[in-house]
Amino acid sequence: MMTTSADPQLVRRAARGDRVAAATLLADVRPGLIRYCRARLGRAGDTYAQADALADEICLAVLRDLPRLGPGMPFPAFVHGIALRLVAEARPTIRGVAAESPAEGPPHRTAVADPTRRLAGLLGLLSEAQREILVLRVAVGLTAEQVGTALGISAAAVRLGQSRALARLRTLPGSALGVVAA
Amino acid sequence: MTEPHREESEELDLATIARDDQLLDALGRGEHGPADDPVAATLAAWRTDLVDGRPPRPRRGGVPAPAQVASTRAGRGASRLAAAVIVVLALATGLAVAGRRAEPGGPLWPVTRALYPELAQLRSAEQELVRARAAVGAARPDEARRQLERARRRLTGVDTADARRLLADLEALESVLEPATTVPERGPVPFR
Numbered sequence: 001m002m003t004t005s006a007d008p009q010l011v012r013r014a015a016r017g018d019r020v021a022a023a024t025l026l027a028d029v030r031p032g033l034i035r036y037c038r039a040r041l042g043r044a045g046d047t048y049a050q051a052d053a054l055a056d057e058i059c060l061a062v063l064r065d066l067p068r069l070g071p072g073m074p075f076p077a078f079v080h081g082i083a084l085r086l087v088a089e090a091r092p093t094i095r096g097v098a099a100e101s102p103a104e105g106p107p108h109r110t111a112v113a114d115p116t117r118r119l120a121g122l123l124g125l126l127s128e129a130q131r132e133i134l135v136l137r138v139a140v141g142l143t144a145e146q147v148g149t150a151l152g153i154s155a156a157a158v159r160l161g162q163s164r165a166l167a168r169l170r171t172l173p174g175s176a177l178g179v180v181a182a
Numbered sequence: 183m184t185e186p187h188r189e190e191s192e193e194l195d196l197a198t199i200a201r202d203d204q205l206l207d208a209l210g211r212g213e214h215g216p217a218d219d220p221v222a223a224t225l226a227a228w229r230t231d232l233v234d235g236r237p238p239r240p241r242r243g244g245v246p247a248p249a250q251v252a253s254t255r256a257g258r259g260a261s262r263l264a265a266a267v268i269v270v271l272a273l274a275t276g277l278a279v280a281g282r283r284a285e286p287g288g289p290l291w292p293v294t295r296a297l298y299p300e301l302a303q304l305r306s307a308e309q310e311l312v313r314a315r316a317a318v319g320a321a322r323p324d325e326a327r328r329q330l331e332r333a334r335r336r337l338t339g340v341d342t343a344d345a346r347r348l349l350a351d352l353e354a355l356e357s358v359l360e361p362a363t364t365v366p367e368r369g370p371v372p373f374r
Contacts, residue, residue, distance in 0.1 A: 035232045046237035114238035115231040119224070134206075138225050139232050141210035144203055163194050163202040169221045177224040 011075045015066045022066065026059055029079060032140040033058050039139035040087045042116050054090050058083050076142075080150040122169060122177070130165035133158055304344050307336040311351050323359055330356055 013021035037051040037058070044050045061082050069078050123131045129151075136147045137158075144162070148155040169177070205215050205222055209229055215222025231238075314329035333352055337345050 035229075038232045038235065039228075043238070048235045052235075115224070115227045117238075119228040122224070134225075137206040138209045138229050141212070143207065143210075159199050159203050160194065162206055163199045166202050166205075166221060167194065167198075169224075174220045177220045 008075070011066075011069070014063075015069045017067065022063055025066075025075075026063060029062060030055065030059050032142075033079075033083060035139045035141070036083060036135065037087065039116065039119075039135045041090065042120060043114065050090075054086060058086050061086060074149050076146055076150040077152055080136075118177075122172070125172075126165050126168055130161050130168070133161045134165050137162060300340055300342070303336040303340055304342070304348065307333040307345075307348050307352075310336070311348060311355065314352075314355050318355060318358060326355065326359055330359070 010021050010024060014025050033055040034048075034052055037055040038048045041048075041051040041054065058079075062079055065078075065082065069075070123134065126134070132151065133147055136142045136150060137144070142150065144155045144158040147158045151158070205219075209215060209222065209225050212229060212233065214226045217223075310329045310333040314326045314333065317323070317326035317329060330352055333348070337349050337352070
């Protein structure tokens with residue numbers, strides 16, 4: 001996960017201790033991890049500083065654990081597993097995304113200033129799997145195939161899940177999406 | 183869940199699935215969706231917010247948030263990444279300059295510690311020797327001994343040219359400390 005290339009040869013070299021390969025992987029993985037952590041944790045106060053710090057922790061955990069990456073484990077699934085674990089551990093200590101309920105309040109007051117908080121409210125209406133798919137597809141920018149590899153499901157299942165998620169969001173009134181207020 | 187899921191009773195046809203897939207591909211690349219699709223607009227705004235990381239806009243009638251925090255965040259992240267990669271690559275190719283860039287307590291220190299535990303020990307020992315030297319110069323022999331003990335523990339088991347050099351420094355400092363009465367009362371001690 002969090003990477004668009006993840007060349008298997010590069011991963012193998014990094015796992016064997018090739019530091020240049022490890023550095024290349026780090027550079028490749030980090031931007032997507034930052035967006036992932038920002039999407040999952042949201043802001044603390046007005047900044048994403050804590051989410052960004054967690055992304056760095058995940059990078060380091062990936063590099064530390066690389067030598068233990070078995071041949072049967074795809075790199076995206078490996079990274080995603082570490083990210084899921086560390087995000088779950090961080091949630092009790094870092095204030096998570098306080099979701100704004102999209103269904104409450106008068107329509108003209110639903111223009112929420114923080115898009116990530118607004119999205120947290122919307123994603124809360126989806127199943128956990130659908131939410132994770134949308135985060136990986138939109139926030140991280142992975143393809144359906146890459147998301148499938150990260151989650152251990154088929155690309156077809158990813159496409160079905162994402163379409164169901166979008167269908168659910170499309171049932172909401174425009175005001176709940178925060179795009180009509182002005 | 184306050185309302186039934188309409189999609190569960192709806193048939194998702196292949197054309198919709200393909201269209202949604204293309205839409206999410208575009209959004210994942212940072213592009214905007216169709217102008218008449220409020221869900222796409224919301225997801226695009228979310229993605230933009232995650233990338234630029236600026237403080238959220240105030241609600242209407244609110245006080246504008248200061249912008250300076252936001253405008254530098256992305257740049258700082260990028261430069262930290264660039265610096266981390268430079269350090270890791272430089273270490274990998276054995277350039278001496280890299281070691282000096284990753285100092286204990288610096289932003290890249292966790293990277294060094296994780297990837298190069300041996301180097302991290304050397305850098306820490308080096309700093310402890312600097313502190314020991316300063317303590318000797320300031321006539322604080324107990325503090326100097328504490329720093330030297332720490333440095334010796336770090337250097338134990340590391341057998342590189344750098345470690346041997348640091349160990350020689352350490353022993354030179356210890357030899358000055360041995361006879362406690364010879365510690366100078368003032369002024370720095372010119373070692374090396």
